[in-house]
Amino acid sequence: MSEATVSISRLRRQGRVLVVGGGISGLAAAYELSRGGAEVVVAESAERLGGKLYAGEIAGVPVDFGAESMLARRPEAVALARQVGLGEELQPPATAQAALWTRGKLHPMPGGHLMGIPGDLRPLSSSGVLSAAGLARLTLDHLLPRTPLGDDVAIGEYVAARLGHEVVDRLVEPLLGGVYAGNSYRISMRVAVPQLFETVAHGGRSLIESVRKTQRRAAAAAPQEGPVFMGIRGGVGRLPLAVAEACRAEGAEIRDRTAVRELKRTVRGWQAVVDGPDGRAVLEADAVVLSVPAPVASRLLSAESPAAAAELAAVEYAGIALVTMAFRRRDLLDLPNSSGFLVPPVDGRMIKASTFASRKWAWIRDASSDTVVLRTSIGRHGKEQDLAWEDTDLVRFSREDLEAAIGLTATPVAVRVTRWDGGLPQYPVGHLQRVARIREHVAKLPGLAVCGAAYDGVGIPACIAGAHEAAQRVLNSLRR
Numbered sequence: 040m041s042e043a044t045v046s047i048s049r050l051r052r053q054g055r056v057l058v059v060g061g062g063i064s065g066l067a068a069a070y071e072l073s074r075g076g077a078e079v080v081v082a083e084s085a086e087r088l089g090g091k092l093y094a095g096e097i098a099g100v101p102v103d104f105g106a107e108s109m110l111a112r113r114p115e116a117v118a119l120a121r122q123v124g125l126g127e128e129l130q131p132p133a134t135a136q137a138a139l140w141t142r143g144k145l146h147p148m149p150g151g152h153l154m155g156i157p158g159d160l161r162p163l164s165s166s167g168v169l170s171a172a173g174l175a176r177l178t179l180d181h182l183l184p185r186t187p188l189g190d191d192v193a194i195g196e197y198v199a200a201r202l203g204h205e206v207v208d209r210l211v212e213p214l215l216g217g218v219y220a221g222n223s224y225r226i227s228m229r230v231a232v233p234q235l236f237e238t239v240a241h242g243g244r245s246l247i248e249s250v251r252k253t254q255r256r257a258a259a260a261a262p263q264e265g266p267v268f269m270g271i272r273g274g275v276g277r278l279p280l281a282v283a284e285a286c287r288a289e290g291a292e293i294r295d296r297t298a299v300r301e302l303k304r305t306v307r308g309w310q311a312v313v314d315g316p317d318g319r320a321v322l323e324a325d326a327v328v329l330s331v332p333a334p335v336a337s338r339l340l341s342a343e344s345p346a347a348a349a350e351l352a353a354v355e356y357a358g359i360a361l362v363t364m365a366f367r368r369r370d371l372l373d374l375p376n377s378s379g380f381l382v383p384p385v386d387g388r389m390i391k392a393s394t395f396a397s398r399k400w401a402w403i404r405d406a407s408s409d410t411v412v413l414r415t416s417i418g419r420h421g422k423e424q425d426l427a428w429e430d431t432d433l434v435r436f437s438r439e440d441l442e443a444a445i446g447l448t449a450t451p452v453a454v455r456v457t458r459w460d461g462g463l464p465q466y467p468v469g470h471l472q473r474v475a476r477i478r479e480h481v482a483k484l485p486g487l488a489v490c491g492a493a494y495d496g497v498g499i500p501a502c503i504a505g506a507h508e509a510a511q512r513v514l515n516s517l518r519r
């Protein structure tokens with residue numbers, strides 16, 4: 040492969056910034072940088088922009104093959120969608136009613152909880168989700184002495200100490216499984232439920248009372264109106280594509296099929312060795328935003344910051360597979376009246392959730408009058424063996440579980456398995472401190488910033504917020 044120095048030939052503005060990674064984090068950073076006056080090049084190794092946001096099609100029906108909804112109670116994702124012209128396309132789920140498949144039955148998700156931790160025992164008592172012994176155990180919360188919290192604690196461990204294992208295994212675990220594909224007995228309580236952590240740290244010994252207090256405070260601080268989640272007609276996978284268009288309109292250059300292999304500091308800034316469609320080349324830039332998963336960031340920083348690289352290499356990831364299936368409507372009995380269901384791992388099933396996409400999103404339902412789309416997800420941190428199966432096996436397991444859960448026996452007319460190896464970074468106890476150490480090491484390298492799902496939260500709004508912060512840090516360094 041030939042080595043050539045590629046100059047980024049446009050008007051020199053604030054300075055030249057190389058953004059590595061064209062997922063939502065990289066593109067949101069690129070947009071902020073371009074609008075802040077920087078000359079931007081985005082290098083994305085894949086042919087497709089968007090990373091874990093991926094709008095596709097099954098049996099002619101548009102669907103998301105990756106992330107599908109954005110938390111709307113945080114402003115960043117919906118604000119970015121509006122900025123890049125997708126405001127009119129935002130659409131809340133048609134139904135917010137979720138269910139739990141446990142103890143051999145589908146149960147409506149009991150209300151009044153915070154990430155599965157009950158603040159109100161009445162809906163839980165009547166839901167059938169917990170056994171009589173599990174329900175009785177909850178009441179000890181008011182009697183038990185205070186449970187030490189320390190600087191941080193695994194959410195499952197703390198909740199089990201106060202309320203028993205059953206509520207963790209049947210409620211907290213499936214909800215956290217949905218967000219992190221993680222194990223609640225390892226995930227940081229400070230990360231998963233930060234407001235509750237604060238309330239518990241400063242409150243009384245009862246966890247149920249702390250949940251209530253946290254919910255009351257949240258309601259008083261910002262009377263929440265409007266939907267909790269938003270989708271985008273045609274898929275949230277449209278968001279990164281629209282952001283990329285907006286970047287181009289600001290003069291940014293976006294290169295797909297361009298993998299960054301090495302990063303080096305130079306006297307003036309940074310040099311990147313990239314492999315692109317035209318072979319190997321060297322890109323020069325004044326600053327770099329690294330918005331790639333932690334293992335890639337680790338490799339790229341190994342020469343300039345072995346300490347940051349070592350911390351990044353220690354970030355663990357969970358792999359996930361999504362099985363999307365299209366059915367003929369006439370082949371299906373009616374689906375239950377919910378957006379789908381979660382499955383607690385203790386029940387020993389293969390799938391961890393199913394989304395009734397055509398029920399959840401009106402834009403999917405309306406796209407075809409005779410096709411119904413469902414998806415299942417498989418894979419949890421620590422259960423990598425589940426993903427060792429062939430695609431055909433994952434489809435078979437999904438269909439077996441769907442038959443047992445909702446009596447679905449129809450044969451799909453189209454099936455698509457999307458594998459997300461290293462899909463979700465884990466946030467165990469100690470992760471916040473690790474991220475602080477990474478940031479300390481990175482701050483020693485002028486003109487470098489990191490962002491992405493591994494740092495400030497895995498959700499789309501958190502990724503965008505982290506990207507904006509990284510972009511501002513780089514713009515400030517360029518101005519200096």
Ligand SMILES: Cc1cc2nc3c(=O)[nH]c(=O)nc-3n(C[C@H](O)[C@H](O)[C@H](O)COP(=O)(O)OP(=O)(O)OC[C@H]3O[C@@H](n4cnc5c(N)ncnc54)[C@H](O)[C@@H]3O)c2cc1C
Pocket residue numbers: 059060061062063064065082083084085088089090091092105106107108109110297298299300330331332335359361459462463490491492493496497498499500502
């Ligand atoms: C199956 C699944 C479902 C999810 N569902 C939701 C959801 O409904 N709602 C929600 O809020 N969040 C969801 N998430 C989480 C969220 O989608 C991700 O955390 C977020 O999209 C991560 O964005 P990112 O840009 O940080 O990383 P990524 O999307 O991973 O982007 C990183 C990019 O860097 C590129 N890259 C890697 N190496 C190189 C290199 N050497 N050079 C150049 N480019 C490189 C990759 O190809 C990729 O495009 C889901 C995640 C998964 C896996």
